[in-house]
Amino acid sequence: MQDLKITIIQSDLHWEDIGANLAMFEEKIWQIGQSTDVIVLPEMFTTGFSMKAGKLAEHMNMRTFKWMKQMADQTGALILGSFIANVHDRFYNRLLWMEPGGTFKTYDKRHLFRLAEEHQVFTQGESLLIGHWKGWRICPLICYDLRFPVWSRNRWNASLKKPTYDLMIYVANWPMIRINAWDTLLKARAIENLSYVVGVNRVGTDDSGIEYNGQSAIISPKGDSIFTLDGGEAIKSLEINANTLLSYRDKFPALLDADDFTIESEEFEERNNLYGLS
Numbered sequence: 001m002q003d004l005k006i007t008i009i010q011s012d013l014h015w016e017d018i019g020a021n022l023a024m025f026e027e028k029i030w031q032i033g034q035s036t037d038v039i040v041l042p043e044m045f046t047t048g049f050s051m052k053a054g055k056l057a058e059h060m061n062m063r064t065f066k067w068m069k070q071m072a073d074q075t076g077a078l079i080l081g082s083f084i085a086n087v088h089d090r091f092y093n094r095l096l097w098m099e100p101g102g103t104f105k106t107y108d109k110r111h112l113f114r115l116a117e118e119h120q121v122f123t124q125g126e127s128l129l130i131g132h133w134k135g136w137r138i139c140p141l142i143c144y145d146l147r148f149p150v151w152s153r154n155r156w157n158a159s160l161k162k163p164t165y166d167l168m169i170y171v172a173n174w175p176m177i178r179i180n181a182w183d184t185l186l187k188a189r190a191i192e193n194l195s196y197v198v199g200v201n202r203v204g205t206d207d208s209g210i211e212y213n214g215q216s217a218i219i220s221p222k223g224d225s226i227f228t229l230d231g232g233e234a235i236k237s238l239e240i241n242a243n244t245l246l247s248y249r250d251k252f253p254a255l256l257d258a259d260d261f262t263i264e265s266e267e268f269e270e271r272n273n274l275y276g277l278s
Contacts, residue, residue: 001134001135001136001166001242001245001246002134002135002242003239003240003241003242004037004038004133004134004136004167004239004240004242005035005036005037005038005237005238005239005240006036006037006038006040006198006218006237006238006239006240007032007036007038007039007040007077007235007236007237008040008198008200008216008218008229008234008235008236008237009025009028009029009039009040009041009042009200009235010042010200010201010202010203010214010216010229010232010233010234010235010236011024011025011028011041011042011045011202011203011204011233012202012203012204012233013042013044013045013047013048013202013204013206014048015047015048015050015206015207016047016048016050016052016055016056016207017047018046018047018056018058018063018064021045021046021047022046022063022064022067025041025045025071026067026071028235029071029075031235032075032235032237034237035075035076035077036075036077036237037077037078037133037134038077038078038079038080038133038138038169039071039075039077039078039079039080040079040080040081040169040171040198040200041079041080041081041171041200042081042082042171042172042173042200042201042202043081043082043093043142043143043171043172043173043202044082044083044084044093044173045081045082045083045171045202046064046083046084047083047084048173048202048206048207049116049173049206049210050084051116051117051118051120051121053084053086053091053121053122054091056084057084057085057086057091058083058084058085058086059085059086059087060085060087064083064096065096065098065104068081068096068098068104069098069102069104071098072098072099072100072101072102073100073101073102075100076100077100078097078098078099078100078133079096079098080095080096080097080098080140080169080171081095081096081171082094082095082096082109082142082171083096085106085108090123091121091122091123092108092109092122092123092125093108093109093112093118093122093142094106094107094108094109095107095108095109095129095140095141095142095171097129097131097140099133105129105131106129107125107127107128107129107140107141107142108123108124108125108126109122109124109125109142109143109144109145110124110125110126110128110141110142110145110148110151111124111144111145111147111148111151112124112144113143113144118144128151128152130164130165135242136166136167136242137164137165137166137167138165138166138167138168138169139152139164139165139167139168139169139195140168140169140170140171141168141169141170141171142170142171142172143170143171143172143173143174145170146170146172146174146182146185146186146189146199147181147185149188149189149192152168152189152193153192153193153258154192154193154194154195154255155255155258156255156256156258163193163194163195163249163255165193165195166195166196166245167195167196167197167198167240168189168190168193168195168196168197168198169197169198169199169200170186170197170198170199170200171200172199172200172201172202173201173202173206173212174201174212174215175210175211175212176211176212176213177211179213179215182199182201182215183215183217183228186199186217186219187219187223187225188223189219190219190220190221190222190223191221191222191223193255194221194248194249194252194254194255195221195245196218196219196220196221196240196245197217197218197219198217198218198219199215199216199217199219200216201214201215201216202214203231203232203233213230213231214229214230214231214232214234215228215229215230215231216228216229216234216236217229218238218240220244221244221245221248221249222248226238226240
């Protein structure tokens with residue numbers, strides 16, 4: 001593992017305007033002004049948190065997909081963000097993991113936000129994504145997933161003699177009214193999983209009158225806030241230290257004492273087999 005430079009883009013969003021958001025984020029990406037390893041955009045960064053999937057959904061390999069590929073190629077960075085995807089006439093809140101050269105992975109939001117009736121519009125994701133980038137094992141998740149720790153629980157891989165992942169990244173449209181939960185849960189996920197945690201949230205007010213105040217953050221494996229972005233638009237790059245992570249895990253190997261459990265469902269069995277957890 002080498003140190004990993006993470007760039008967070010905390011931004012307001014143009015409501016349900018894919019072209020305007022892509023143009024805006026392209027400009028912000030060029031404002032980074034330095035090399036970076038990972039660029040993280042908010043949840044539904046092309047539209048805002050809209051339930052108009054029939055109007056806004058894109059098929060894979062179309063506009064947003066091609067834009068992310070272009071940005072990854074031009075910056076040399078892994079780019080993460082979610083958009084509304086149409087797959088065989090089903091809608092997904094889909095995180096796209098795009099690497100330079102066009103290698104990509106996807107994660108479909110598992111926990112759909114009932115208060116906004118997201119579960120009535122979108123299809124629930126069935127599998128966790130753990131990707132590998134520059135020696136780091138990264139688990140990207142989406143917004144409401146933050147409240148459900150069992151889904152993302154880090155596990156000790158006995159055959160590899162190390163945990164399943166090193167970094168969790170949450171992309172979100174998390175409203176200001178519940179921002180205290182966001183701050184608390186980001187730290188909790190870092191502490192319980194002995195992992196760095198990155199949370200990227202939007203700012204501004206959407207067309208439903210919901211206010212967002214950002215509070216994007218990077219949290220250490222001890223649960224300390226390395227930095228937090230307050231309510232305005234901002235671009236922040238910071239390097240997370242591999243030796244700090246490995247040293248802390250050596251000194252405090254709590255995952256070795258974690259309860260061994262399985263969840264009785266096909267998707268969890270598939271996940272456990274895939275990542276050597278069973």
